[in-house]
Amino acid sequence: MESLNDIQKTVDQWIKTTGVRYFDELTNTAILMEEVGEVARIMARKYGEQSFKESDKEVDLGDEMADVLFVLVCLANQTGIDLTEAMKKNILKKTVRDSDRHHSNEKLK
DSSP states (O other), X not given: OOOHHHHHHHHHHHHHHTSOSOOOHHHHXXXXXXXXXXXXXXXXXXXXXXXXXXXXXXXXXXXXHHHHHHHHHHHHHHHTOOHHHHHHHHHHHHHHHTTTTTTTOGGGO
């Protein structure tokens, strides 16, 4: 499996060779919201109460999630974020902050 650093490098190489250049950060933020909306649409239909339209039945949730990750990686690359380091820090923060929180949550038992 590729690390997040490897994924960031792969996306950067793809952008520079196939994609020509990065869209600006605001455009990529709007694209990210669009892609997240596509994931939400599938989730609402597959796991929620909405039904699929005929045109929606061939959707691929994994592919849509990969689209979200791709654009998020683009934004990380553009803004100088090392996602591997950011995730390490984030997991540590959650571990310290939530060390007892979820275990004592009656809703999760």
